[in-house]
Amino acid sequence: MYCNIFDSFDNSQGIWKYLKMSAQMTAQKKTVLIVYAHQSLGSFNQAVQDVAVNVLEEQGYSVVVSDLYVMNFRAAATREDILGDLKNPDLFQYGDETMHAWMEGRLSEDIVEEQRKVQEAELIIFQFPLYWFSVPAIMKGWMDRVLAQGFAFSMEKMYNNGIFKDKKAMLAFSTGASKTMFQPDGINGDINVTLWPLQNGTLHFCGFQVLAPQIFWGPAHCPAPVRTAMLDGWRDRLRGLSAERPLTFAPCELFDLSFQGGFVLRPDAREELNSRPHGLTTGHHLGKPLPPDNQTDAPPQSGAGGGPSASRPTNFTSR
Amino acid sequence: MYCNIFDSFDNSQGIWKYLKMSAQMTAQKKTVLIVYAHQSLGSFNQAVQDVAVNVLEEQGYSVVVSDLYVMNFRAAATREDILGDLKNPDLFQYGDETMHAWMEGRLSEDIVEEQRKVQEAELIIFQFPLYWFSVPAIMKGWMDRVLAQGFAFSMEKMYNNGIFKDKKAMLAFSTGASKTMFQPDGINGDINVTLWPLQNGTLHFCGFQVLAPQIFWGPAHCPAPVRTAMLDGWRDRLRGLSAERPLTFAPCELFDLSFQGGFVLRPDAREELNSRPHGLTTGHHLGKPLPPDNQTDAPPQSGAGGGPSASRPTNFTSR
Numbered sequence: 001m002y003c004n005i006f007d008s009f010d011n012s013q014g015i016w017k018y019l020k021m022s023a024q025m026t027a028q029k030k031t032v033l034i035v036y037a038h039q040s041l042g043s044f045n046q047a048v049q050d051v052a053v054n055v056l057e058e059q060g061y062s063v064v065v066s067d068l069y070v071m072n073f074r075a076a077a078t079r080e081d082i083l084g085d086l087k088n089p090d091l092f093q094y095g096d097e098t099m100h101a102w103m104e105g106r107l108s109e110d111i112v113e114e115q116r117k118v119q120e121a122e123l124i125i126f127q128f129p130l131y132w133f134s135v136p137a138i139m140k141g142w143m144d145r146v147l148a149q150g151f152a153f154s155m156e157k158m159y160n161n162g163i164f165k166d167k168k169a170m171l172a173f174s175t176g177a178s179k180t181m182f183q184p185d186g187i188n189g190d191i192n193v194t195l196w197p198l199q200n201g202t203l204h205f206c207g208f209q210v211l212a213p214q215i216f217w218g219p220a221h222c223p224a225p226v227r228t229a230m231l232d233g234w235r236d237r238l239r240g241l242s243a244e245r246p247l248t249f250a251p252c253e254l255f256d257l258s259f260q261g262g263f264v265l266r267p268d269a270r271e272e273l274n275s276r277p278h279g280l281t282t283g284h285h286l287g288k289p290l291p292p293d294n295q296t297d298a299p300p301q302s303g304a305g306g307g308p309s310a311s312r313p314t315n316f317t318s319r
Numbered sequence: 320m321y322c323n324i325f326d327s328f329d330n331s332q333g334i335w336k337y338l339k340m341s342a343q344m345t346a347q348k349k350t351v352l353i354v355y356a357h358q359s360l361g362s363f364n365q366a367v368q369d370v371a372v373n374v375l376e377e378q379g380y381s382v383v384v385s386d387l388y389v390m391n392f393r394a395a396a397t398r399e400d401i402l403g404d405l406k407n408p409d410l411f412q413y414g415d416e417t418m419h420a421w422m423e424g425r426l427s428e429d430i431v432e433e434q435r436k437v438q439e440a441e442l443i444i445f446q447f448p449l450y451w452f453s454v455p456a457i458m459k460g461w462m463d464r465v466l467a468q469g470f471a472f473s474m475e476k477m478y479n480n481g482i483f484k485d486k487k488a489m490l491a492f493s494t495g496a497s498k499t500m501f502q503p504d505g506i507n508g509d510i511n512v513t514l515w516p517l518q519n520g521t522l523h524f525c526g527f528q529v530l531a532p533q534i535f536w537g538p539a540h541c542p543a544p545v546r547t548a549m550l551d552g553w554r555d556r557l558r559g560l561s562a563e564r565p566l567t568f569a570p571c572e573l574f575d576l577s578f579q580g581g582f583v584l585r586p587d588a589r590e591e592l593n594s595r596p597h598g599l600t601t602g603h604h605l606g607k608p609l610p611p612d613n614q615t616d617a618p619p620q621s622g623a624g625g626g627p628s629a630s631r632p633t634n635f636t637s638r
Contacts, residue, residue: 039396039398039411042409069395069397072395075456075459075460076387076388076455076456076457077358077450077457079358090361092358092359093362094358095495131463132459132462132466132516132520133515133516133519133521134453134520135459136395136396137395137460137462138396138456140394140453140455140456140459141394141457143451144451144455144456145456177582178578180583181581181582181583183583184598184602184604184605185589185603186581186582186583187478187574187582187583188602189600189601189602189603189604190603193602193604194515196452196513197451197513200508201451201452201453250506255505255506257506262500263499263505264504264506265505270504281508283508283509284503284504284508284509285508285512287608287611289604290604290606290609292606
């Protein structure tokens with residue numbers, strides 16, 4: 001839960017080491033975790049999940065599914081998430097208390113179980129229907145509760161230096177709207193803007209290499225053959241997923257990460273970026289046009305014919 | 320819940336009329352609804368809420384607070400939200416089922432109660448600590464469940480033509496991060512991008528006139544006098560709130576709202592916008608620089624000295 005990033009915490013010891021060792025011992029196979037939020041067995045989202053499970057297992061992965069509705073996953077961040085006494089019973093501060101509880105092994109069992117799955121996975125797929133330009137509340141609850149400070153981030157470990165920098169994550173979601181509605185000139189505006197809080201602010205914040213989102217545009221309004229083609233495309237993509245490059249974000253190294261410096265771009269980085277036609281990312285636009293499709297398309301493979309696109313920074317990719 | 324906007328529904332009749340009449344009869348005073356999500360009585364957020372209740376009551380408003388944690392508000396969108404039989408028991412589709420349930424007065428009691436409060440309010444303040452660049456899950460659940468199709472939007476009634484176009488809404492939230500971290504050159508990127516899904520995609524989608532957000536930057540890291548000054552500023556703002564202009568969004572009239580037209584900008588609107596230095600909104604950037612502070616600052620009062628800013632469209636404000 002991201003609300004106390006100023007409370008620094010060194011995650012290199014204690015329960016962290018234990019969890020890591022435990023993960024290494026139990027994870028015989030490479031594991032993919034699918035965090036799944038749809039209510040219906042017969043839904044398109046269920047078919048999407050089935051395809052993912054089948055293709056990934058064919059490729060030798062062990063696939064774990066957290067089916068949030070079936071699990072009746074608690075979404076609200078409450079006192080019940082901490083076992084035992086509070087550090088500050090007079091003023092319950094969720095972020096602080098869960099950080100201490102994580103350090104001391106006193107988080108509630110359902111959170112610990114999900115954290116174990118995250119720890120063992122090399123890829124997490126969040127699969128859901130888009131609700132109000134974001135994840136459904138039950139999945140937001142998973143993010144709020146499972147991605148606790150200490151476990152998922154610290155003041156020193158965030159973004160490209162984040163705790164999960166060796167893991168990948170991706171959003172796979174269906175929409176009610178069509179693709180054109182989510183263009184920069186469409187009624188809903190650019191989907192790249194909509195995805196920023198989830199992809200940069202949550203997944204990449206924890207260090208994840210974020211793969212391009214898999215967006216199923218309006219399946220409920222498409223004829224069956226189109227839905228079938230969508231699933232075929234997903235199947236094909238999954239087969240090549242391990243070779244995909246992640247999306248581009250702004251690396252921490254460009255910023256003055258001190259209170260005096262205000263956590264803003266360093267002057268030399270700003271100068272280097274000044275001559276470029278686009279901003280650095282969707283959120284780091286620097287008053288320039290956004291780099292097109294920054295949150296939906298990965299940069300082209302290096303060496304795959306031609307130099308890097310003029311619209312993308314060359315030195316300033318986060319990995 | 321926004322996932323089936325293609326299922327059109329005429330909201331001008333039936334239960335809608337009944338709710339409206341009922342609201343008119345019971346709402347003797349002008350009402351403000353505060354949807355509130357913080358766990359602690361002693362928190363800064365509680366102090367913020369207390370200020371709002373006091374100042375608004377002083378000004379003659381009736382203030383209703385939905386304290387989501389105290390209410391133990393259910394966040395997950397489930398079958399339990401529909402009373403009686405499902406229209407399609409073989410495939411539970413939450414958006415469709417809740418739309419029909421709303422039409423037929425079969426939504427669960429907790430949803431109906433919140434809808435009644437929305438109906439009676441002329442302003443809704445959403446107050447929360449920012450969790451993962453968004454609202455806490457319990458508040459996302461309020462949005463997912465209460466803002467049902469038919470009640471809060473329809474295919475014909477959205478954005479500036481939306482059902483709640485005579486109401487105002489605003490976000491009031493605290494952050495863990497500092498203001499500079501949420502600049503376009505700050506480590507977290509532009510807060511205007513972060514606010515888009517909530518302000519445009521949720522509140523304005525339902526028609527609300529969205530007032531500039533009230534952002535309390537990092538109160539947990541500020542000395543007490545600074546927090547007191549924040550509350551004083553909030554008190555002052557609340558006293559002038561009724562005169563504030565809302566944020567600028569893209570009006571529906573600029574778009575070809577047909578399936579053939581793809582719900583994108585009409586050619587004449589595009590031409591009109593071509594000569595402007597900035598895009599229309601944060602999401603409708605059209606490949607240009609974003610209009611600065613589009614999601615954090617309302618346009619200047621008309622006639623308040625000088626013409627409209629060059630960075631803002633003149634004809635194309637939504638109201």
